[in-house]
Amino acid sequence: MAVLTNPxxxxxxxxxxxxxxxxxxxxxLLLHSQLKPPFPLTIPxxxxxxxxxxxxxxxxxxxxxxxxINLKHLHASVTDGYDLFTTTLLNLTDNCYPKLLPVPRTxxxxxxxQLINVAAFKVDSLVISLLRRINGGDFTEPNLWLSTELVKxxxxxxxxxxxxxxxxxxxxxxxxxxxxxxxxxxSGPQLDELKRxxxxxCIRVLRNCFHLCLGIGRDLIRILQDLxxxxxxxxxxKDLICDPCKFGVLCFSDLCDIYRIKTPRHYFxxxxxxxxxxxxxxxLTHVKWGNQQRYQVWFxxxxxxxxxxxxxxxxxxxxxxxxxxxxxxxxxxxxxSRWAVIGWLLKSVKRNYFEANAKLALFYDWLFxxxxxxxxxxxxxxMLLMVSSVPQYMEITHCLLExxxxxxxxxxxxxxxxxxxxxxxxxxxxxxxGVVHSLEVLTSCDKLSPFLREKLSKFLFD
Numbered sequence: 001m002a003v004l005t006n007p008x009x010x011x012x013x014x015x016x017x018x019x020x021x022x023x024x025x026x027x028x029l030l031l032h033s034q035l036k037p038p039f040p041l042t043i044p045x046x047x048x049x050x051x052x053x054x055x056x057x058x059x060x061x062x063x064x065x066x067x068x069i070n071l072k073h074l075h076a077s078v079t080d081g082y083d084l085f086t087t088t089l090l091n092l093t094d095n096c097y098p099k100l101l102p103v104p105r106t107x108x109x110x111x112x113x114q115l116i117n118v119a120a121f122k123v124d125s126l127v128i129s130l131l132r133r134i135n136g137g138d139f140t141e142p143n144l145w146l147s148t149e150l151v152k153x154x155x156x157x158x159x160x161x162x163x164x165x166x167x168x169x170x171x172x173x174x175x176x177x178x179x180x181x182x183x184x185x186x187s188g189p190q191l192d193e194l195k196r197x198x199x200x201x202c203i204r205v206l207r208n209c210f211h212l213c214l215g216i217g218r219d220l221i222r223i224l225q226d227l228x229x230x231x232x233x234x235x236x237x238k239d240l241i242c243d244p245c246k247f248g249v250l251c252f253s254d255l256c257d258i259y260r261i262k263t264p265r266h267y268f269x270x271x272x273x274x275x276x277x278x279x280x281x282x283x284l285t286h287v288k289w290g291n292q293q294r295y296q297v298w299f300x301x302x303x304x305x306x307x308x309x310x311x312x313x314x315x316x317x318x319x320x321x322x323x324x325x326x327x328x329x330x331x332x333x334x335x336x337s338r339w340a341v342i343g344w345l346l347k348s349v350k351r352n353y354f355e356a357n358a359k360l361a362l363f364y365d366w367l368f369x370x371x372x373x374x375x376x377x378x379x380x381x382x383m384l385l386m387v388s389s390v391p392q393y394m395e396i397t398h399c400l401l402e403x404x405x406x407x408x409x410x411x412x413x414x415x416x417x418x419x420x421x422x423x424x425x426x427x428x429x430x431x432x433x434g435v436v437h438s439l440e441v442l443t444s445c446d447k448l449s450p451f452l453r454e455k456l457s458k459f460l461f462d
């Protein structure tokens with residue numbers, strides 16, 4: 001039997017091997033002698049085909065010197081539109097990517113481009129899974145490399161991308177968010193090249209496929225605002241506001257047309273990697289009040305401790321508000337509430353710029369709230385955080401309410417009436433749906449500054 005000289009995954013001492021790694025390596029050990037020419041002409045049974053596909057996947061990922069031969073074998077033997085092969089790579093990306101060794105990572109991206117060339121079944125899902133693997137606030141070489149490789153692959157396969165609108169808009173959302181981080185960093189050859197690629201790709205998508213970009217909804221405007229300092233995006237903003245006809249989309253004549261579109265949950269998941277999502281769902285589903293601190297410390301150490309990781313807090317808050325809506329049973333089970341986790345995240349932000357972005361992420365759906373398309377659960381955390389902070393953490397209530405009015409007055413001055421209507425609708429819906437019994441907890445709170453109490457009362461009742 002052959003010996004594995006090129007492993008697939010990295011393991012710490014005493015760590016058990018992943019089941020997928022075991023399956024792939026076992027298939028390779030069983031069939032390695034059959035992976036060389038001449039290839040058999042017989043059609044394999046389903047079980048034989050599955051084993052052969054796993055063996056080829058392992059060899060392709062770990063032995064780049066045999067790539068040409070293995071690819072020929074794969075193309076010659078495929079009977080399912082590459083479904084099983086792509087699914088194998090997708091499972092590996094979803095469940096094992098952080099453990100992949102450098103060579104398998106490089107091969108995985110190469111194979112992704114090859115699968116795009118043959119229009120393999122599920123390759124769209126593989127690309128989206130890889131996009132999730134680009135971590136926000138992570139400026140390490142492997143993460144920047146992944147960003148660079150993916151934007152190159154997508155730019156080089158433009159015709160395929162036009163036929164995959166969800167991949168196209170997903171990539172746009174991801175690279176716009178990443179560009180906001182990358183543009184603030186000190187320049188270097190690798191980073192300058194990446195920023196150039198990201199700018200070129202995003203502007204190309206926005207200029208040529210704006211009708212598809214509208215599907216992202218209102219959060220497209222939120223992330224574009226972070227890029228105003230970039231010359232190419234200044235021009236884009238000018239056209240968005242002053243000459244929307246340039247985009248050639250009949251249903252777009254004003255920013256309000258985008259504000260009215262609720263961003264689908266899919267896009268928020270793109271900025272939360274698979275492990276982070278699992279940890280957040282565990283925290284919000286199983287961890288009881290009083291036990292949350294050690295989980296929060298662990299989460300912060302793993303995901304929020306590196307330089308620049310504050311930017312991730314914005315994405316986490318959007319995920320919690322939009323993607324995790326607990327059932328009534330969970331709410332009543334004594335599990336820590338979403339508003340409390342968001343309050344902890346806000347306190348974790350140190351720099352003013354990121355703090356403002358985090359608060360905007362919390363309140364964003366308030367600004368354009370429409371009871372017919374928006375969920376009360378999207379706006380509930382901000383309300384409960386303000387109310388629950390009275391009176392013990394009054395500075396939180398004061399800070400959030402002050403920020404909300406600042407945004408109403410200044411977010412989009414030309415469309416202030418639209419935003420004021422959305423926020424008023426949000427307040428009314430929160431009372432109507434019983435999230436709070438009344439707003440007197442704020443309007444009659446002696447510890448809230450007289451200025452804010454008066455402003456709130458005037459806003460609500462005039």
